[in-house]
Amino acid sequence: xxxxxxxxxxxxxxxxxxxxxxxxxxGYFAQALSAYAQVTPFDxxxxxxxxxxxxxxxxxxxxxxxxxxxxxxxYTFEARSRRVAQKVAQEKPDMVLQLGAVFDSALYQSAVxxxxxxxxxxxxxxxxxxxxxxxxxxxxxEKWLQMETRAYQHARHIFVRSxxxxxxxxxxxxxxxxxxSIVGGGxxxxxxxxxxxxxxxxxxxxxxxxxxxxxxxxxxxxLLAFAEVRRQIxxxxxxLVTGDxxxxxxxxxxxxxxxxxxxxxxxxxxxxxxxxxxxxxxxETWGDVLLEAMACGLPCVGVQNDAMSxxxxxxxxxxxxxxxxxxxLAAALIRLFRDPDLRARMGQAGRRRVETFFTxxxxxxxxxxxxxxxxx
Numbered sequence: 001x002x003x004x005x006x007x008x009x010x011x012x013x014x015x016x017x018x019x020x021x022x023x024x025x026x027g028y029f030a031q032a033l034s035a036y037a038q039v040t041p042f043d044x045x046x047x048x049x050x051x052x053x054x055x056x057x058x059x060x061x062x063x064x065x066x067x068x069x070x071x072x073x074x075y076t077f078e079a080r081s082r083r084v085a086q087k088v089a090q091e092k093p094d095m096v097l098q099l100g101a102v103f104d105s106a107l108y109q110s111a112v113x114x115x116x117x118x119x120x121x122x123x124x125x126x127x128x129x130x131x132x133x134x135x136x137x138x139x140x141x142e143k144w145l146q147m148e149t150r151a152y153q154h155a156r157h158i159f160v161r162s163x164x165x166x167x168x169x170x171x172x173x174x175x176x177x178x179x180x181s182i183v184g185g186g187x188x189x190x191x192x193x194x195x196x197x198x199x200x201x202x203x204x205x206x207x208x209x210x211x212x213x214x215x216x217x218x219x220x221x222x223l224l225a226f227a228e229v230r231r232q233i234x235x236x237x238x239x240l241v242t243g244d245x246x247x248x249x250x251x252x253x254x255x256x257x258x259x260x261x262x263x264x265x266x267x268x269x270x271x272x273x274x275x276x277x278x279x280x281x282x283x284e285t286w287g288d289v290l291l292e293a294m295a296c297g298l299p300c301v302g303v304q305n306d307a308m309s310x311x312x313x314x315x316x317x318x319x320x321x322x323x324x325x326x327x328x329l330a331a332a333l334i335r336l337f338r339d340p341d342l343r344a345r346m347g348q349a350g351r352r353r354v355e356t357f358f359t360x361x362x363x364x365x366x367x368x369x370x371x372x373x374x375x376x
Contacts, residue, residue, distance in 0.1 A: 006375050007038045009093040009112075011084045011105050013071075015043045020262040024188050025288070026099060032186070032360035033097075036368065042087045044080040044103050054079070060135075068135035071102060072122075077147050081107040088112050094375040095156075104147065106154035113374050117159040117367075119185065120285035122148050123172040124165070124306070131216045131283035149173050157370045161185045161286050162307035183367055186360030187295040188288055189264065195297045195351060196272055204235035205337040208274035208298070210267070210289045211281070212260045214244035218280030218303065218323075225280075225329035227251040233337050239270060271296035275343055276336050279308070280321075280329055287311045291358050294318075294350030299343050301332045311358075317350035 010030055014022025022043075033039050046054055054076050058069035070076070080103035088096060088109050096105040096114045101121070105114040122144055125134040136144055152158060152173050158180050160166050166182055169175040207226070211217025219242055226238050230253055241258045261267065271277070277293035278301040290300050290311045300318035302308035303325075312318040319336070321328040336343050 005036065005038045006095065006371060007091075007093045008033065008040070008371070009084075009088060009091055009096045009105075010039050010041045010099070011044050011087070011096055011103070012041065012099040013043070013045055013080075013102060015045075016041045024262045024264070028186060028188050028190065029360050029363065031190075032364045033367075035361075036364055037371070040091055040093065042084065042091075044083050044098075046076060046079055046083075050079055064132060065135050068133065072135060072144060073140070074143050074147065077103055077144070078107070081105065085109040095371065097371075101148050101151050104151035104154055107150070110154075113156045114154060115157050115159065115367075115370065115374060116152065116155045117183075118165065119161045120165060121168045121172065124168050125283065128283050132213070133216070133283055133285075155179075156374050157181065159183045159367055159370070162310050164307045164310065181366065181370060183363050184358055185286055185288065185291065186358055186363055187291040187354050189268070189292065189295060192295050192351075192355065192359070193268060193272070202338050202340055203233075204237065205233070205275040206237045206239060206273065207276045207278050207301075207333060207337075208239045208241075208270055208293070209278050210241040210260070210270075211279065212241075212243040214242045214246060216282055217242070217284075218282055219244075220247065220250055221280045221324060221326055221329060222278060223250040223252065223255065224326035225333065226255065227253065228326065228330035229333050229337070230254045232334055236333075236337055239274060241270070267292070268296070271298060274298060275340075276301060276333060277318075278329070278333065279303075280323065281305060281308070282323065284308055291354055294347075294358075295354045297347040297351045299336055299346035299350060301329065301336070303329075313349075313353065317346050317353055 012026055016022050016027050058073050060066040084105045085108035098105045098116050101118050152175050161184055166180050170177055211219055229236050238255045240255050241260050243260045277298045280303045284306045287308055293300055300312050302312045302320050303323040305323050309320050312320055314320045319332040321332050
């Protein structure tokens with residue numbers, strides 16, 4: 001093994017310097033990686049005329065569908081891949097580490113090895129197309145899956161956050177299990193926050209929900225559940241952070257609707273002023289907010305979907321209930337609201353779990369042997 005720090009081109013969607021979204025989602029990982037390697041971040045997103053052409057190419061009157069198609073179509077997959085190849089020719093790194101599989105860093109160049117770090121697959125999204133993350137027609141879906149499969153085949157190794165995604169790659173993309181490492185993910189804070197003592201009230205407890213996409217994150221199920229919570233615990237409140245319109249027919253008694261933000265300070269304040277975190281998502285690619293809540297000492301209530309059960313250890317760091325079940329969700333919230341000691345124990349266990357398994361330093365440490373073997 002060489003003592004010279006490897007030169008890594010970190011290819012991703014988003015500008016770590018200019019875009020708050022990218023800084024929060026990927027910046028802390030890049031920072032941890034930079035402690036070990038010479039990292040050059042590169043935003044593979046389309047710019048200028050290419051971006052406008054892509055928007056026109058996939059136009060749809062439904063804004064949500066249009067947005068999903070904008071990010072996921074064959075033209076933009078290939079165009080991003082070309083941009084990365086051009087950057088590789090310019091920088092001549094030791095390797096490319098690409099985040100996600102919405103482009104292929106080895107499609108137009110093969111001189112520099114590529115690794116992929118991903119949290120989900122298009123096949124998993126297609127299994128629940130009604131959640132809104134699979135905007136393809138049947139023909140376009142097959143073409144996209146072919147491109148995605150090729151990217152996984154080109155990669156020297158694939159890092160994933162969960163067993164769920166590893167299984168999808170093996171069963172749905174015929175990737176060899178030996179080519180995949182489960183490395184998890186980290187809580188998106190510059191440092192794990194100090195834990196402040198919470199008042200152990202069972203009369204006016206506060207639940208927190210963060211989900212910009214209200215329906216995909218199960219906000220409607222939560223509001224139905226919370227109406228039952230309020231019937232049994234009238235002083236309970238729900239802080240609901242979302243960027244979507246809330247349908248008028250849903251109950252909002254005791255609910256404070258807040259606008260989403262990527263700023264860490266306000267979000268940290270919300271975690272620290274809440275008693276329970278709840279996320280009944282219909283489709284959850286990983287669960288960054290669960291890790292953030294656990295890092296702040298909050299017990300979590302999730303559902304038996306995707307990788308949430310890999311993050312929340314049921315009856316230890318929180319509760320996991322069946323999806324699309326307001327009654328079960330309400331019962332879980334009521335149980336935690338009425339038992340401050342249980343909340344405290346689960347919150348402390350969640351914090352220990354984050355410290356042990358879910359820091360970006362740990363993720364990079366798990367990646368290092370593969371990175372070093374790749375550039376030998």
